[in-house]
Amino acid sequence: MWTADEIAQLCYAHYIKLPKQGKPEPNREWTLLAAVVKIQTPANQACDTPDKQIQVTKEVVSMGTGTKCIGQSKMRESGDILNDSHAEVIARRSFQRCQETLVLPRGFEVQELKIQQSSLLFEQSRCAVHRKRGDSPGRLVPCGAAISWSAVPQQPLDVTANGFPQGTTKKEIGSPRARSRISKVELFRSFQKLLSCIAEDERPDSVRVQKLDTYQEYKEAASAYQEAWSALRRVQPFSSWIRNPPNYHQFK
Structure with a gap:
């Protein structure tokens, strides 16, 4: 259906089209790249014919670059700063922005994990x-900025440095202007907005049978997420994974 080179080429071609903002300085900086790619099979194409090659369409729906964490000393309890700006985290959060969809598309599924x-x-x-x-002189350093790109109609690009939107001044920190659109508090706002669009009797039991208020309470109520994390923490290296103190998740 596709090869690792095809997926990589698709992602690299998409990255090249992005604006220069947040990209590494040539010959001095480097970065890491991660992306989420949507693979779609035409509805009228049969999938149960092993003797025929299945034709699919491939589309980059989110992308992230980045190499750094801000460190515990710079973390904020308000949830308005990006603690982890590694590429795969940025790409995943960018994907959580794709669109405010109430119902997943018919036939949606996550592919079996394969390392290629x-x-x-x-x-x-x-x-x-x-x-x-x-042998050029000078030090090679990781790029200090992180790029978040999402396939959303408005404001698809979000570039951060040191956990805040690039160009943020110290005076602006704490204001809505100083929040990345993939910070915890902004994603939580999007979730709350989405939840308000769903009728009370159609909401999942986990958010309907109890009164929830803070980010931490909603996170604890996500039973599937909690079960997955519990299973993951039983194996190395995740059993020794550092967890943030609860006070960093108490914002509303």
Whole structure:
């Protein structure tokens, strides 16, 4: 159906089209890239014919770049700062922004996890930049900015540095303007807005049978999420995974 190189090429081609904002400085900085790709089979194509190659369409629906965490000393209890700006985290949160959909598309499913290695090299990866620089003087450093891109009609791009939107001043910190659209508090606001659009009797039992108020309470009520994390924490290296203190999840 597809190869690792096809997926990588699709993602790299999409990255090139993004604005320069937040991208590494040429020959001096590097970054990591992650993306979520939607794979769709035409509705009129039979999937039970093993002798025929299935044709699919592939589309990048979210993308993230980044290499850093802000560190515990800079964390905020208000949930308005990005604690983890690694590429895979940015891409996942960007995906949580795709659209405010009440019902998943018919036939939606998550593909079985498979690890595949592409032979293509991301041009702004550490290895590629190092190879291009050769013996040039100067230090090679990770890019300090993180790019969040989502396939949403308005404001698809969100660029952060040190956990806040790029260009944020100290005076602005604490205001809505200083919040990344993929910060916990902003995603929580989107969730609350979505929940308000669902009739009371149609909401999941986990949010209907008890009064929930804070981000932490809603998170604890997500039974499927909690069960998955409990299972994951029983295996290495996640059994020693550092968890944030509860006071960082008490915002409303």
